[in-house]
Amino acid sequence: MPPKPMFKRRDFLKGSAATLAAATAIPTIIPAAALGKEGKEPPSRKVVVGVIGTGDLGRRHHLANMLLPNGRVEVAAVCDVDENHRNDAARICFERTKKRVGVYEDFRRVLERKDLDAVLIATPDHWHALCAIAACEAGKDVYCEKPLSWSIEESKAMVAAARRYGTVFQTGSQQRSDGRFRQACELVRNGKIGKVKRVNTVLHAVGPGDWKPVETPPANMNWNFWLGPAPYADYCPNRVHYQFRWFYDYSGGVMTDWGAHHNDIAQWALGTDGSGPVAVDGTNAKFADAGPHTVPQHFEVHYRYASGVELICRTDNFKDEHGEFGNGVKFTGENGWIFVSRSEIKASDPEILKVQLGASDVRLYKSDHHHDNWLDCIVSRERCICDVEIGHRSVSICHMGNISMKLGRALKWDPAEEQFLGDGVANAMLGRAMRAPWHI
């Protein structure tokens, strides 16, 4: 039997049922489920994806582990400003699929392709907004790695672009697709530990880094393009690839690297996805004395929500009357506590974890696989579990913390206006000037 042909989206929407039946030798009465919902794609159709940013995470996690093994995806393009990375990515694609993909240095050329439905963005943080907004404007759906943005101004612009174009947009905060985290948040939401008093999010400390001399960029690296909107700096191997996280010019340190995950879970449990804290105090931050990393090594940032709940985001394990807690999220309520991480969930009373929620309880968005949720939503056109607005509000908490730490002062925040109160310099730090020709 010949294989079923894959229809292009526009062809499908234009074709008549008779034409379809003749072309595919399938019954003329086609179940609605096979066609997908009205005006939407049938679930069997592959989503054609381009990957922008094929460094370690882009290649190892997204391409090799998530996209290429997924029968619903066809990877058609890879893009990176590092020639070695993009060639490696292309090789991985060929080894898995025996198909050659388009290989690009410039993400704008990827977005010009009419055959792509969507892009997955795994560049360093300072490129997320520019790539994502351009993708929305090109009519592509987007999966963007966390942290969503380099600044609050950028992620606001990403939300605006996604809404303007009706983009299906998934932020890569994949803990929301982990049943342990959902269980913890549902239990908290349904009052199983009583009124929440405090949330602790524990990340990890950052070293000061090692000094290396500046050098001529290697031939495989388009350094000017890698820098993009960030201020000019001479090339140094300790600034690029994984290490970009520890330089404020490109990222937000561990506050955005892990904070984007755990503060997102805090938001989910507190039910504040459309809002955020009203105060932040990052005066307890320690920066390296001698560099080169510019982000804080250790910190304990305190946030307060309008409800009175306190969020404490810290780099180091902490001990309280309930024990010692490491990387993860601890919710403390009037009647108990729950701690959840990627490897465990535990509570003040193990019986709390056995609670079966009922029909009248708050149930949170269920996703068992973050990439599949994105693909499902591309078909259904519904919002993803980590829709762009959720990613924006979660990363805003991280950015507020960084601004408070950089300025060395406590700040008050208006989550409705998304402005600091009474501090013009802090508000100026909600975004930054970009190197020409880039702008959001």
Add this chain to the structure above:
Amino acid sequence: MSEFKELIQELGKGQEAAYKANKELLAVVTEASEPGKAGHAREVARALAAELNALTPARKDDKGKDVPQTLVYSAAVRRRIAQLLCYVAGAEEVPALAAAMNDMDVREAARMALEVNLSPEATKALLKATEAVGPAFRVGIVNALGRRKPAEAVTQLQELAMNDPEPEVRIAAVEALSNIPEAGSDSSFAQAAKSECPCTRSRANKARVRLAETLRLAGHKEAAAKIYRAIQNSDADAAQKKAAELGLKALA
């Protein structure tokens, strides 16, 4: 302020010394930028601005001839000074930053500092700099105006969008105008959307969608609707037409 000058000198003494000096200077400017410390902010801003374009002292050689004065600090140090000024600079520092824009190696950093300087003098300096040399730099100036969105920039941006000899500057001006709620700008968008270059047409149509949204959010519903309908009736890409459809739904 002598310690201040020493720290600035350290900025030019290798990576590690520069890191430590920058860390101390950041502590100075962030403290000075605190609300209620305007006086201290002025003092720090003046000190920084004085160093930004500082020249070696005037002197004569042993034949009595004037020795040309040179800049005291390297371009890298001056860029760092411009970055520090972002925290504290006001109207008084605009002339120093504007002068720094004449230096090819420092001008981007000076432009960025003016971009975040809220004074009207900074807007004027940026508007004047649109006449500068170098299309790449002028694109940055235009982008800065687009981000600041001053109403007084509209006429000049419209002029640039229609008539600048550089195509990159023209389209940058169109994109900058999309952030400012001025319905009259659409004529420059419409012209750009007819460009022979497909990339320019695409950018112009995307900017047109943004302009319509800017107008819609500012309450200029009829002007927004007119632009959305014009996009739907044009040869814009499907994505822009879909955005126009969504925009009209939002108006309804």
